[in-house]
Amino acid sequence: MERPSYVYNLLNYLRIVECASFIAGPSCALHLHQFGAEVIRIDPIGGGPDFKRWPLSPEGDSFYWEGLNKGKRSVAIDLTKPQGRELATEIITASGPERGLFVTNFPKNGFLAHHALSKLRPDLITVRVAGWADGSSALDYTVNAAIGLPYMTGPTETPDQPVNHVLPAWDLLTGAYAAFATLAAERHRRMTGIGQEVTVPLSNMAMASLGHMGQIAEVLTGGDRPRMGNALFGAFGRDFVTADGERVMVVAITAKQWSGLLEALQLHAQIAQIEATYNVSFARDEGVRFKFRTVLFPVFERAIEVLTLPALKSVFEPNGVCWGAYQSLSRSLREDPRLSLQNPLFQMLDHPSGHEYPAPGAAASLNGSQRCAVRRAPRLGEHTDEVLAEVLSMSDAQIGALHDAGIVANA
Structure with missing residues (x-):
């Protein structure tokens, strides 16, 4: 046989x-x-x-x-x-x-x-x-x-x-x-x-x-987690819309990801002003970025909505930004080399x-x-x-x- x-x-x-x-x-x-x-x-x-x-x-x-x-x-x-x-x-x-x-x-x-x-x-x-x-x-x-x-x-x-x-x-x-x-x-x-x-x-x-992920301890000590749309729990992350109508997910969990994101969008000065206003630092603690997400998100919305998807990619990639475009499975199979059927x-x-x-x-x-x-x-x-x-x-x-x-x- x-x-x-x-x-x-x-x-x-x-x-x-x-x-x-x-x-x-x-x-x-x-x-x-x-x-x-x-x-x-x-x-x-x-x-x-x-x-x-x-x-x-x-x-x-x-x-x-x-x-x-x-x-x-x-x-x-x-x-x-x-x-x-x-x-x-x-x-x-x-x-x-x-x-x-x-x-x-x-x-x-x-x-x-x-x-x-x-x-x-x-x-x-x-x-x-x-x-x-x-x-x-x-x-x-x-x-x-x-x-x-x-x-x-x-x-x-x-x-x-x-x-x-x-x-x-x-x-x-x-x-x-x-x-x-x-x-x-x-x-x-x-x-x-x-x-x-x-x-x-x-x-x-x-x-x-x-x-294993700490969610049982979270509930027993603080109650059920509320829903928060597409925001990432515990760190900086959410979906944003580009100038050409594409939607992207942008995440900054590590200090390197955060610094790369600020460099890509040239937001150092605006973020420093927010840090001074609230007497906080976003550089090392992803939890602080999460706590102040409602203050941070509008800043990134304004920076991203004026860039097309190709323009965003051109500044994100060299700076090691953690991000991904929303796309259908059929589109990803056709166009995304990382998901290629080859x-x-x-x-x-x-x-x-x-x-x-x-x-x-x-x-x-x-x-x-x-x-x-x-x-x-x-x-x-x-x-x-x-x-x-x-x-x-x-x-x-x-x-x-x-x-x-x-x-x-x-x-």
């Missing part, structure tokens, strides 16, 4: 079995694959609940599913039937020193419960992505609503109207953290021979992240949807390792026969009987 090629070959001794939908679980296995691990997906015949999730191609295929499952192998099994469930458990618990790694977001109890699977393989590692820590259902957007962030986001004029953001941050962070937890548990098993269940709830990821991150692929478009590999660049080819997502059940023969040593006759009984399917 031709072995798949990977973005990096650091983990090519590991086999991960994935039985998961939506973002966190599949992205966990995707991260592991892009560093070399083999990933076998167990898919319901006809596809799981995210198999047709938007964004869709004009023909109705999911670009979302294609993106999250690049390079994986797919085995299609009827999990509603006892024989299908037994087959899935055999794949998950198959023998081998680098096997027995299972990533899922299925409920904690049921036929994929760790205590049931570990009876077949005691050193099994199950990494289970969950919604709430108590096991109740949640998605990124419901967790985000519960922890209060939508009340910190949005215009100051509507403080009681929550504003959702479009990036599923807790899903993405949970998937990355689950990949890290998988490798930590696997390393522990190598040293001790002991498997375990690792549970990574979205809610824990969200609350831990807020705690980046070695991307590889042009023909996808199962029939569309050719660039697919990203691993986001990290390892100077001591060679990048290998990115592989497209599988067609549903594309590797069913191959995996049954390879992992479970089934004969053609046995595999044929499973097809005849409707237990498995291929592409």
Whole structure:
């Protein structure tokens, strides 16, 4: 059998079995694959609940599913039937020193419960992505609503109207953290021979992240943070409009960024006058810049609104100003060389949807390792026969009987 090629070959001794939908679980296995691990997906015949999730191609295929499952192998099994469930458990618990790694977001109890699977393989590692820590259902957007962030986001004029953001941050962070937890548990098993269940709830990821950033302490000692539009909390930063109608985000957190910004816009004298008036210094303390933002912002508005975007760039770039123009994703892909699809991150692929478009590999660049080819997502059940023969040593006759009984399917 031709072995798949990977973005990096650091983990090519590991086999991960994935039985998961939506973002966190599949992205966990995707991260592991892009560093070399083999990933076998167990898919319901006809596809799981995210198999047709938007964004869709004009023909109705999911670009979302294609993106999250690049390079994986797919085995299609009827999990509603006892024989299908037994087959899935055999794949998950198959023998081998680098096997027995299972990533899922299925409920904690049921036929994929760790205590049931570990009876077949005691050193099994199950990494289970969950919604709430108590096991109740949640998605990124419901967790985000519960922890209060939508009340910190949005215009100051509507403080009681929550504003959702479009990036599923807790899903993405949970998937990355689950990949890290998988490798930590696997390393522990190598040293001790002991498997375990690792549970990574979205809610824990969200609350831990807020705690790491000091926001829980902030609330407990001073109350909820009010929304402040596009102003950056705790430092100088906001959106400004140029003479040609472009909108830019300008940030000055460090002393060097602040001095560079003043030099670029020739504002030393005006800022010195404000400092003298209020007996403060903005040079070293970003918190002071934040406290006096309502005084500072009009000064920068007047300086920026008379410059076109090209003129602004010509003074910002030489002075190391931290800034960025607001632009649509389509514009950034066409015009921004920093986000170019020519980046070695991307590889042009023909996808199962029939569309050719660039697919990203691993986001990290390892100077001591060679990048290998990115592989497209599988067609549903594309590797069913191959995996049954390879992992479970089934004969053609046995595999044929499973097809005849409707237990498995291929592409």
